[in-house]
Amino acid sequence: MMKRKIAIIGGGASGIMAAISASLTNKNITVTILERMDRIGKKILATGNGRCNFTNRNTSMYNFYGEEPDFVKNALEEFTVGDTVDFFGKIGILVKEEKDGKMYPYSNQASSVIDALRNKLYLLENVEIVTGFDVCDIKKVKSGFEIYSTDKKMCAADRVIIAGGGCAAPNLGSNGSCFKLLKKLGHGITKLSPALVQIKTTTEIVKGLAGIKFDGTAECYIDGEFTAKEEGEILFTDYGLSGPPIFQLSAIIGREWGKDIKIILDIMPEYEQREIYEILRQRREILSELSCENFFVGMINKKIGNVIAKKSGIEKLSLMIKNIDESIMRRMAKNIKNLEFRVIETNGWKNAQVTAGGVDTGEFERESMESKKVKGLYCCGEIFDIYGDCGGYNLQWAWSSGYVAGKNAARI
Numbered sequence: 001m002m003k004r005k006i007a008i009i010g011g012g013a014s015g016i017m018a019a020i021s022a023s024l025t026n027k028n029i030t031v032t033i034l035e036r037m038d039r040i041g042k043k044i045l046a047t048g049n050g051r052c053n054f055t056n057r058n059t060s061m062y063n064f065y066g067e068e069p070d071f072v073k074n075a076l077e078e079f080t081v082g083d084t085v086d087f088f089g090k091i092g093i094l095v096k097e098e099k100d101g102k103m104y105p106y107s108n109q110a111s112s113v114i115d116a117l118r119n120k121l122y123l124l125e126n127v128e129i130v131t132g133f134d135v136c137d138i139k140k141v142k143s144g145f146e147i148y149s150t151d152k153k154m155c156a157a158d159r160v161i162i163a164g165g166g167c168a169a170p171n172l173g174s175n176g177s178c179f180k181l182l183k184k185l186g187h188g189i190t191k192l193s194p195a196l197v198q199i200k201t202t203t204e205i206v207k208g209l210a211g212i213k214f215d216g217t218a219e220c221y222i223d224g225e226f227t228a229k230e231e232g233e234i235l236f237t238d239y240g241l242s243g244p245p246i247f248q249l250s251a252i253i254g255r256e257w258g259k260d261i262k263i264i265l266d267i268m269p270e271y272e273q274r275e276i277y278e279i280l281r282q283r284r285e286i287l288s289e290l291s292c293e294n295f296f297v298g299m300i301n302k303k304i305g306n307v308i309a310k311k312s313g314i315e316k317l318s319l320m321i322k323n324i325d326e327s328i329m330r331r332m333a334k335n336i337k338n339l340e341f342r343v344i345e346t347n348g349w350k351n352a353q354v355t356a357g358g359v360d361t362g363e364f365e366r367e368s369m370e371s372k373k374v375k376g377l378y379c380c381g382e383i384f385d386i387y388g389d390c391g392g393y394n395l396q397w398a399w400s401s402g403y404v405a406g407k408n409a410a411r412i
């Protein structure tokens with residue numbers, strides 16, 4: 001008798017985990033990964049700055065966003081962070097935990113994660129990998145599904161798991177093509193926008209500060225209304241702003257396109273504006289005989305200080321500190337707490353880590369990841385209208401949802 005077959009479209013993190021989970025659930029099926037690139041797992045290589053932050057100790061459903069963020073709950077409970085650490089331990093990855101619960105392979109090499117996953121797939125006799133298979137159409141037929149590639153190959157399967165990712169970092173494989181497949185199969189796709197990405201702003205301030213980091217807060221205002229606040233390490237770049245708080249805000253900014261968007265940075269979040277003003281007054285006393293370019297030395301980054309000084313009305317930094325007048329000091333205190341940037345755009349799909357928006361989760365069973373509209377069709381990973389915080393959460397979603405989809409699809 002012909003073995004029943006599951007086809008997995010996409011050999012990224014979630015597709016690989018789905019293949020392993022399906023194969024281990026049912027030894028009497030064939031599992032075929034169809035991958036459009038020449039190798040599977042290309043994106044994994046780029047994760048965590050080449051170190052692969054593959055999960056986070058603190059993962060909970062509150063780290064995820066989308067129309068229905070609690071869609072992640074069941075999968076995260078079924079394949080937990082503990083299960084992820086166990087799983088990777090068993091395939092040879094020694095794990096180390098860093099700040100804020102972020103977990104990496106001890107080797108510090110993302111390549112070791114993909115190597116270990118490939119080795120695991122190699123040992124599973126019922127899994128085959130077909131690369132260079134760029135899926136452009138899926139037909140539901142009586143016996144299951146027919147999957148067509150752009151060069152007119154066909155793969156027949158009893159069940160299909162679509163794990164093709166979103167639109168982020170298309171050079172690593174995920175080019176959004178699977179959204180078209182799902183649309184054609186009758187599924188809704190929510191609004192897509194690049195997330196966990198740098199932001200382009202007006203550049204007159206940031207240009208001279210490129211490369212400088214500070215710990216502060218970033219508030220986002222849309223059409224004048226406060227929308228969100230994030231804190232952490234913020235980086236100035238020659239085109240705008242970067243760093244984890246900016247990445248977090250990028251999803252909101254991507255969605256609100258066309259509106260008036262501002263980011264306001266607080267350089268000294270631990271202090272109230274009046275306290276900063278008092279500090280500045282004291283500094284004017286103790287540093288009175290120096291020039292203004294020394295006014296902020298030892299308080300905030302010198303270059304940021306010079307920008308604040310100029311923005312507050314100091315025309316020449318050679319001015320003696322004792323000659324700074326009260327109104328300028330008040331403006332300095334205000335600017336340290338409210339350094340304002342007008343947002344031009346996000347830094348685009350090419351630089352984004354994930355996709356905000358995706359396949360409508362309401363059309364899928366959260367216990368199995370199976371479509372409520374097309375029997376035998378499953379999804380997992382970033383393709384869903386789900387994305388997580390920066391810090392290992394997105395890969396955890398890929399592992400957990402891939403595990404659940406693979407296990408349930410294999411029960412035939």
Ligand SMILES: Cc1cc2nc3c(=O)[nH]c(=O)nc-3n(C[C@H](O)[C@H](O)[C@H](O)COP(=O)(O)OP(=O)(O)OC[C@H]3O[C@@H](n4cnc5c(N)ncnc54)[C@H](O)[C@@H]3O)c2cc1C
Pocket residue numbers: 009010011012013014015034035036037040041042043044046047048049052053054055133134135136163164165166168169172173174175176177178352353354380381382383391392393394395396398
């Ligand atoms: C630079 C960068 C760094 C990141 N760092 C981290 C990190 O440290 N920690 C973290 O948790 N997350 C990180 N992420 C996010 C994380 O990598 C993704 O959320 C996760 O890989 C998504 O997995 P996925 O399997 O759903 O999709 P993907 O990894 O995108 O895989 C989809 C696969 O499907 C294939 N495919 C797509 N369409 C088709 C088609 N039509 N036919 C055949 N194959 C197709 C693609 O080629 C690809 O191999 C990072 C992302 C980027 C871009």
